[in-house]
Structure formats: structure tokens, C-alpha cells
Amino acid sequence: MPLRFPFTTLAMMTGVFILGGICLNAQETAVAEDGNKDAVPPATQATVPPAAAQAQQPTASANETSSPAAALKPAARDGSVWGALVYASAAKPDKPKATDPVEFPDLSKRLAKAFPYERFVVIGQHTQVVFREYESWVVPSRDVFLKMDSKGSTLDGGLNLHLQFWQGQQVLVKTDTVLRPSSPLFIGGPKWRDGQLIFVLELQKDKDETAKMAAP
Amino acid sequence: MKTPDDQLLARWLDGELSEQESARFEAMMAADPALREEAETLRAISASIREHVSFEREVPHADFFNSQIQERIAEVQRADERAHAPAASASGWFSWLRTPWALASAAAAVAVAFVVLRQERPSTQVLSLYAPNPNIQANAYHNADADATVLMLNGLESIPADHEIAGINVHHSEMEPQQGTTTLFNEQGNALLVMTKNGWDQPVVASR
Amino acid sequence: MSHPTSSPTDAELSDNDLVRQAQQGNAQAFDLLVTRYRGKVYGMCYHLVHNEQDAWDLAQNAFIKAWRALGSFKGDSAFYTWIYRITHNVAYDWLRKRRIQGEGEFNDEIGAPIAAGAEAVPKQDPQPDDALTNQEIGKRIHQAIAQLSPDHRTAILLREVEGHSYEEIAEMMESSVGTVMSRLFYARKKLQELLKDTYENA
Secondary structure, eight states, X not given: OOXXXXXXXXXXXXXXXXXXXXXXXXXOOOSOEEOOOOOSTTSOOOOOOHHHHHHHHHHHHTTSOSOHHHHHOOOOEXXXXXXXXXXXXXXXXXXXXXXXXXXXXXXXXXXXXXXXXXXXXXXXXXXXXXXXXXXXXXXXXXXXXXXXXXXXXOTTSOEEEEEEEEETTEEEEEXXXXXXXXXXXXXXXXXETTEEEEEEEEEOOOTTHXXXXXXX | OOSHHHHHHHHHHTTOOOHHHHHHHHHHHHHOHHHHHHHHHHHHHHHXXXXXXOSOOOOTTHHHHHHHHHHHHHHHHHHHHHHHOOOOOHHHHHHHHHSHHHHHHHHHHHHHHHHHHHOSSXXXXXXXXXXXXXTOEEEEEEETTTTEEEEEEESXXXXXXXXXXXXXXXXXXXXXXXXXXXXXXOXXXXXXXXXXXXXXXXXXXXXX | OOXXXXXXXXXXXOHHHHHHHHHXXXXXXXHHHHHHHHHHHHHHHHHHHOSHHHHXXXXXXXHHHHXXXXXXXXXXXXXXXXXXXHHHHHHXXXXXXXXXXXXXXXXXXXXXXXXXXXXXXXXXXXXXXXXXXXXXXXXXXXXXXXXXXXXXXXXXXXXXXXXXXXXHHHHHTTSOHHHHHHHHHHHHHHHHHHTXXXXXXX
């Protein structure tokens, strides 16, 4: 019988329901996680050199529980995300144009198409590993932040996440979202002063994807 | 038009008179000072309008304006497609449905296919949304212009203007699963915040 | 007319080229038309309703209505004439609804008079020694125009500012040339009356 849907759709659905349990991203790392971090905006930004990032791992693992087995056990990762809190406001002729972060060079242009503002200033940012077994937080500010729970990867490089968007002690919205590379999520947050807070979440492209998938 | 003279005056103002009519009107104005005054006043008003008034006006948030129109156009196109979608033929559809795993994923596949078939590259998808606060309405859509998925929340309370919003740049975090805490550090290795949860499973953000 | 463009090739595409593509479902072609005419469409709406939010909504509705009605555009008139007509309809429907809901007589001024100097962009910089007088004149002109009825205001602006012919204006306002000339006549009479003091020594 001729199939009515393209193979990719079938493959994806198959992947989500049948292969979801198979660990695709096993990686031997300590529980501690390193993220890219840049200088306080709007100054110029520099990414953390890999050597420095690696150096922090042993220190972190020393803070783990006393059980040696627990210290060595790798936490399964499902990729990492970049989160930012952006303050959007109207264009101001006297103020200079806000610079976009290195992680997202065309941020202002794209946000301007989705929201009625012209000026987009990144107030805080946080790159966070998404753990398979644990919830993780993306906290670019104390005021609004995100809780993430992974529901596994999809075959097309997407990440099935349960997200909770929190403001203080109140969860504003809960969502099950499949986050895909190069396809950011813009969350319209509360208005503040002359503008609005916007939360940006993007799945980081993982260079080690193929290596991970090949791991037993 | 009240009188032929009024018509003449109007057409003189608009530069629509022929040479002969122009000459005639000039003569009329020379003979009638009141007419001349009226004509000159109206001409001055016209000139002022052209100088001071513009018909065109810059659209605020122009990119957003265009993008909103594109979204509504996409909605129109989707509605048209749904109205004209051909009914699934009996044999192919149902036999595919009978396979066990297909049954489980059939409903989801329909929704997904709509999205996958129309896009060259799959984008972030909001599968479900829930806003616990009844005053808040949550909606999500894919904005093709921005190439992003937008999650909108209506009914949020504004943050007071006197409240300072401080952003932080988190460099790395450390999780302590047994204690249920996550400590967030800056680049210098100083702890910025500690995330924990209280008895009601709510996050507690504490300074180090 | 010259139009703002986003790339060299956009400028080469005529309105009719873009309309033809849009008629075949090309939303990007329509997007270029939106960019070309949004200033005029929004401007027309703003002159009628005097506030940004409503003008925005009306302008959006005008473009969506145009998209839906693309099939009926035959190319026998200019695209801008057609889009102005649609805008005019959308704005007038809105005004009519507000009148029915008790917002006031249709012929009276609707909306507050325009704030001094805050609105339209001046066409040229005033001479330094005339600055004050010129600015004051501009303010009074805006206030006078705002006090005209929507029909009179639209007619006078399309004629004086946009320079359209009586026939074009008739098409845009969906009325006869005679009606257009009548509206222009009354608009000018009213302006003359409102601006009596300004032009005493013209």
C-alpha cells in the first residue's frame, strides 16, 4: 500500500516513540557543567577558552558526595541551550544601537519582526547543559527564569523539553516544546517601564553529536 | 459647486484652466478685489498645506507590522487549505493505520505532517501550553519572518517601574542532586545564586 | 512616484509585477508591496482616526483585505489607487461603526485636534528668521485640517498633498468626480473660514 506521508515523518514518529529510550548522548563528564559565558553587556564579549572550561571540572567534582561511585558517574546530557533575558524598548535616537551577543548575531533584527520594539538589550545570559535525568535551570536573572526537564532527543536533532517559565514564585506558563537547532523560542514576558522583557532560548548546535551517537 | 465662478476658482487653484480661461479669470480678479483676495488666500492655504502636511506617516515598528501581516496571510492560506483538503482515500490510509505503532502515533502524525510538509527545515514546535493563572492566556505560533517560534502571554502583570531588574551572566553551574540544589557561578568562579525548591516544589532563588 | 526599497532588484519590480506574483500566492511579493505602501496606508488611516493604535489596526486590516481581494484586481487602475480605495473603505466602516455606537455626528470632527507640531513631518526646514511664524502656521493648518469632516479631509489631502487628479480621487473615495469637486469646494471654504486670522494679510 502506498504510504501517504514522507519517510522522514514516519522516521521521526518512530524515533520519538520507539527509539526514545535509547541513550543517544551518553558522555563521560562530571556532574558539573561548563557553559559559555560572555562579559556583561553591552561591552564586547569573549567566549571561555576550552582549556579553562576543562580545568574547572575537577574542582567541581570535588564538591560531590563522598561516594566515589557517585563522583565518577557521568550525567547523561541531551545537548545544551543558550538562554537570555532581553529588554525590548522603542528606538531612542540619542541612545546608541544595542549590540547583539556573539551567540546570536542577528538577535535584534529577528526580535524586531516578532515584537513591536526596535531596541533589544541583552540583560543577562546563561548557557546550560540539558541533563537527561535532572531538571536544569536557565537563569539569566532572578526575576524571570526557566526550568527545563528533558524528554529526550528527536532523530532530526531536536530536543523534547518540558519548560516552565517562572516569575518569582509563580509559574507563568508550562509547555512541552521540541526545541530544534537554529530555531529559537521567543517568550514574551511581562512589560516593564517603557518596554517588555523577552526570554530567548536556543538549542546549541552540538559539534560532538555524531561522536555521541556512535558511543555504545 | 454653487456658481460657475466657484468652479472656475477651484479649477484655477488646481491649475486646470486653459490659457483662455486663465486670462479670463485674471481679468475677473482685476475687476473684483474681493475675488482676488479670496483666490490668493485659498492659494496660500493650499501652499501651506503642501508645505506642512504630509499624507504619508512612518509606521511604528515597521518590521513587526510587516511580520504581523505575513502571519495573518499564512493563517488565511492555512484556512484555505483546510477548506480544500482532499479526503483521505480508503485503502492507503486505513491499511497504514492498522500497523500497531502507527495507531499510537497517528493523531500526532497528522498534526506533525502539516508542519513538516510545508516547511523546508523543521522548526521548534510548541506541542502543548498551559498557563495555571486563569488571567493569563498563552499562545504560540511560528513566525516565518523572524524564523523563530513565538510564545505569547496575554494578561501578564507589568513589573513596577521602581523595581530594578538585574541580569546575571552565568558561566557554569554545579548541581548537588542529593541536596537538590544548583549553584550558579560567574566567570570568576564566584557563586551568584543557589537554586533550590521549597516544600511546594516552587523554585527558591537565593543569593550565595 | 519613488518608493523606499530594500534592495536594487526590488526597485526594478513594478507594482504590477509584484501584484501578479502575489496573485499566484507569493507572500514575499506582497510583503514588498506592503513595504512600499504602508506609509501611505497608515498615514491615510492616521489622518482619519488620529491615534496610532487604531491607525495601526486599520492599516493591517486594509492590507489583509487587499490580500484576500487580489483576485479581483484586474490591473485596469493603478495598484495604489486600488489599495487607497480599500483603505478608505476599511477606515470608513470603522468610523461608521463608532458613529452608530454614539461617538458623535459623522460630519463633526472626530478625534482630538492634532497636537501642535507633533504630527506630520515638515516638508522643508523653515528659514531661520521665519521659524516661529512658519511653525505657528503649520500648527494652525494641522488643527484646521483635523476639524474637517473625514470626507472633506480625505479629499483635500489627496488633492493638495498627494496631487491626485479628480478622477483618481473619485476612484479612491468611490464617488463621482462631481462629488469630489463639491467636497473640495466645501473643504476649502471651511479652511478659509478656520484660517481667517492666519491669512488676513495674505
